[in-house]
Amino acid sequence: MLQTDNPVQDLPAGHGHSVASSNSSANAVSVRNVSKNYGTVEALKDLSLEFPKGQLTSLLGPSGCGKTTLLKIIAGLLEPTSGEIEVDGRSVDGPGPDRAFVFQDFALLPWASVLRNVSFGLELRGVAKSEREDIAAKYIADVGLAGFEKSYPHELSGGMRQRVGLARALSVDSDVLLMDEPFSAVDEQTRRKFQEDLLSLVANENKTFIFVTHSIEEAVYVSDQIAILLPRPSRVSDIIRPSGLREKDSRSIRRDPEYLDIVDEIWESLRSYVE
């Protein structure tokens, strides 16, 4: 069944530190009362959101509302102006091996092969060459790039580069994967394949996925939880859990009445921002 609730009301008044942390075993990431200003631009304003462990949460909202900003703050790449992030019960004050980022614009090393790019995160952690290359080769195959280990980023299509980014994020075995529009550069058929692959990753990898997308359909197809963000200065306006869809066969989800209802409902709540 479709459930919506108001996340702001779910949180205790004030900062509610003790109440929220009693939850920390169920939530991999907690965002509490986070605001972010860039000079005079207010990107995020008092945003609170919980990301349940082992689940995929999508962030859906208008362009410029602060989705990338929120991911960077969770990654520890950017400091919030105020508020707090906890990952697995610990306060975040910088990047860490527990979180891996798949960037909107790939962020691959142009001078390095696919194998080196995928093993780069492990290289930074001091994993020995043969071990890191074995791990990288496995994930290169998992994302469908076997045979391209020695290719360079400029020899790949946009979709293939996104797969390299995904393989790199998976190979470091972080508990939390931060994915910023990871499928934006691929055609519709490839995108559907990626979405199916993502559903099996969520089912098999026991990681927490935080997934930014502009596509309502994509969000409903892959998510355990969808956070609808307001235009800047952003906070969460609604949380939707397409829980009934998660038990369905991935090939029948798009025909499911619940899928169609949720897509419609989200569009109704977002259309005012584009009108």
Ligand SMILES: Nc1ncnc2c1ncn2[C@@H]1O[C@H](COP(=O)(O)OP(=O)(O)OP(=O)(O)O)[C@@H](O)[C@H]1O
């Ligand atoms: N480094 C920066 N310096 C100044 N302003 C910034 C910076 N990064 C982002 N902003 C501003 O913050 C707001 C949120 O940007 P952000 O990139 O987080 O949005 P987004 O939701 O990811 O957008 P999109 O869907 O287009 O990717 C925007 O108004 C943007 O102009």
Ligand SMILES: [Mg+2]
């Ligand atoms: Mg963005």
